[in-house]
Amino acid sequence: MYITGVGRTKFGVLSQSLQELAYEAMINALKDSSFSITEIDGIVVSNFLAGPLTGQLHLNSVIASLIPGIHIPIIRVEAACASSAVAINQAIHCSDQFSNIMVIGVEKMTGPTLISRTDAIAMAGDKEIDYKNGVIFPAAYALIAQQYMNKYGISHNTLENISLLNHKNARLNPLAHFNYKDVTKEMIRNSPMVAEPLNLFDCSPISDGASAIIVSKQKRSDRDISILSSQIATDSISLTQRKDLTSFIATKIAAKKAYSEAKLSPDDIDILEVHDCFTINELIALDDLKFCEPGGSYRLVDSGDIEINGNIPVNTDGGLKANGHPIGATGLAQIFEIVTQLRGEAKERQVKDPKIGLAHNIGGIGGTCGITILGV
């Protein structure tokens, strides 16, 4: 399977509607490919919160409105923040019946909403046991951060460095939410507390945006990128049902299967996109994906290995922290970045000659993990 086209919108607080955002990403993906819309024979839509936030469900039909008179099969996939990775996985599983499937991720999070964004995002976690006891989303990651930091002796300074690096990379990505913003260590350190020990700059922003890719059975051009593996794994939704809160077992299982399917090891990966919805998650991801021993990821941050010119560049687009986190579109934006890098089209933020890239997309507090490995 190949990725034969990628497109996205700018991420941020945008004036466009959900439909307009999806349309722009679709047009951009088609322009990037050698296909016309009539050659697309199926669509998978990835979205998390259109129902609770805007009161719009039945998104496959919403997307059908954007391609009048085509009537192709369209399905919608929701797996919280991992909706994208699960949608890609779904598209691959459907490939027997289709030649070219478009996967569209879209989220409209700003503007008037039916319920508060905090309440809506908390739907990714357990409602009865966790949320009703005050575990909003940042609180869940705060509990995890405290456990991780205590276990491995990590200071908040490491988290600040992760935030700083993501903001630095976003300055090189014109489509990033915080492309415009110069961020300093002082701004990060002095930002307001959200849930101890996480402050504002440990959290990814509320963003609007859309991303789309075209998945095809046949390779048509040199710019097409191979899908070497797509694997998903799940875990219980409540934090209370987890044994270990300093690692996500869903990531470990999905990664193990993906490395095995692609016949690769972490050493083979040249570029990495990880799901840094909160800075702590970048550390946990690097551990779980086996780029170091458990608890050793802070060294990759301190050594500069994860910078664009480092040994294993991470989140060259700015990550969820600074590229933005329009939830349903986030995982597809990771794919957009890896494809762009593998093609050598990333301009100012181009990593030198990458051949293999891995995207790590988490839903909820590790309740779902999708791993996608791509290669030239």
Place this chain on the structure above:
Amino acid sequence: MSYFCPNCKKEWKCPVKVCIFCGNSLIETTPQDSKIIASTKVFVPSTEQEKVPYYVYLIENTLGEKSIVKSQLRLELGDKLDLNRKSTQKIKIGIIGSGLMGLQISEYLILRGYPVIIKTRNEKNHERILSKLKQKISNDAGIDELPSRLKCLKITSQYSDLSGCSIFIDASSEDLLIKKEIFTELSQLADTHTILATNSSSLSIDEIASVTRFPTQVIGIHFFNPVKKMSLVEVIIGERTADKTIGIVMEFLKNIEKTPILVKNSPGFIVNRLLLPQINEAIRLLERGTATKEDIDTAVKLGLNHPMGPFQLADFIGLDICLSILEVLYLELKNDYYKPADLLYIMVNEGRLGYKTGKGFYEYQKK
């Protein structure tokens, strides 16, 4: 609560009956001897928790079962937390008096799952109290919640039914003789752990304490009207109130999501000591024709940033209550500054008591 399959060593958090792996029946386990393994202080409000900051604790028992608890209290990692005591075995509260404040405090506590016993003077009142509370609870929690909430409620006219309460809150009328009678009775039911509290807004804690066997356990817990909206509670410390009593009351108030402040027993405590002279002064300005009541209200609202003007607030409190608090301030502080304005006496004598009678400084549509 967890559901455990001893055969497969699997655990569920939702109430399932059989193991999906082996088909065996599951064992219900209740986490005990839990200690805090992770904590966070949250600064972002949500529908489930509007008041911030608050704490969330992840606790784990000796079997490795985890639970989550939220609290207003700062606890440390490793602290023991008895989940059963926190969530289900709430202390029993006795409320003496079934007037406006007695019923509001009762409803507030019932909605937070506390067993409440209301002591009223006359058996004839039982039905009226029950129907009022039913109305309030179904308005605030929904009619579906009514049966389960009412399980927390008992209404009685016998002091003996109040035995076993951990905290008594007297919400009877502001009459020292009546309160002394009540506290004499409560003193017979109390032991060395019982908290004897009064919601009095003006009477001396020390006077009330003098009639009991346990003066170190007497304290003021002054809620504000409307109880469900007003976060503040004045905790009034008498001369003999013990630190332990203060500690128990502060924890209780934080658990019911109130913001308690401490004040020594003194006329009007803090809020009424500052508020009533202002209302009195506003009435004097009106008497002298210095300004209209509407303009005084507007001045206070926009110039002092108060949500209500003094006349609106006085009407809402009730002019009879304003007068009685001012009389206490005047009597105790012996200063003409606190002498109630003549107009206040006139209005109270004419039955113009404010919102509750439909007529005060302003007129109100009768409900």
